[in-house]
Amino acid sequence: MRVLVFTTQKGGSGKSTLAASLAVAAAQDGETVHVIDIDPQCSISNWSQRRGGNGDISVSRTDAADLKRALLRARAAGASLAIIDTPGLFGASVTLAIQDADLCLMPIKPSILDIEASRPTVEQLRRIGRPFAFVLNQCVAASQARTLDAATALVKAGALAPSMVATRSDFLDAMTGGQGVTEVNPRGKAAQEIALLWHWVKSKLQETSYGKAAA
Numbered sequence: 015m016r017v018l019v020f021t022t023q024k025g026g027s028g029k030s031t032l033a034a035s036l037a038v039a040a041a042q043d044g045e046t047v048h049v050i051d052i053d054p055q056c057s058i059s060n061w062s063q064r065r066g067g068n069g070d071i072s073v074s075r076t077d078a079a080d081l082k083r084a085l086l087r088a089r090a091a092g093a094s095l096a097i098i099d100t101p102g103l104f105g106a107s108v109t110l111a112i113q114d115a116d117l118c119l120m121p122i123k124p125s126i127l128d129i130e131a132s133r134p135t136v137e138q139l140r141r142i143g144r145p146f147a148f149v150l151n152q153c154v155a156a157s158q159a160r161t162l163d164a165a166t167a168l169v170k171a172g173a174l175a176p177s178m179v180a181t182r183s184d185f186l187d188a189m190t191g192g193q194g195v196t197e198v199n200p201r202g203k204a205a206q207e208i209a210l211l212w213h214w215v216k217s218k219l220q221e222t223s224y225g226k227a228a229a
Contacts, residue, residue, distance in 0.1 A: 015088065016095055018116065020099050021100045030057035030061070036212055040216070045094050048072045122149065123151060124152075149175045150175075182203060
């Protein structure tokens with residue numbers, strides 16, 4: 015089982031929204047997905063309740079102290095991918111989560127404030143030695159220059175996912191209905207961006223799996 019952790023130092027980055035749609039895209043690609051929600055806001059847990067009887071993605075709400083047991087339960091249940099949604103503030107619970115990560119994704123808006131806020135998280139990830147990548151999220155089509163500047167800065171700080179995600183109404187509709195954007199509007203631009211992001215994440219997770227096997 016591979017472990018994908020969503021983490022960010024700054025609230026409002028769209029972390030939970032991105033995690034939900036990526037979980038759906040992974041399940042549609044054949045993964046057995048279990049999402050673990052350790053965020054006190056419970057956004058993923060609430061999304062799962064709205065999803066209702068569609069049991070293709072299992073979700074559990076737990077405290078960080080019980081995270082390792084939650085991962086063991088997910089592995090025993092046959093999950094091939096665990097996605098952990100963490101609080102929007104870096105702290106002890108996030109540190110516990112990233113220790114088990116095969117890859118950490120850091121959604122970040124294209125603003126200097128968000129880029130600066132990511133530095134403590136990046137330093138911690140480097141100290142622990144966990145693979146990580148930024149995802150430019152909530153990009154605005156009319157501000158392409160700002161997005162490009164942000165991408166340039168993030169490339170200098172670490173890996174950057176090649177699929178940038180724009181602010182689109184499909185994400186709001188998906189969260190409201192307990193779905194992913196690839197379900198709400200499969201041919202929409204949001205669905206295309208999430209599909210590209212998932213396939214890139216999948217390739218990165220495969221790389222870490224090969225690295226573990228070689229070690």
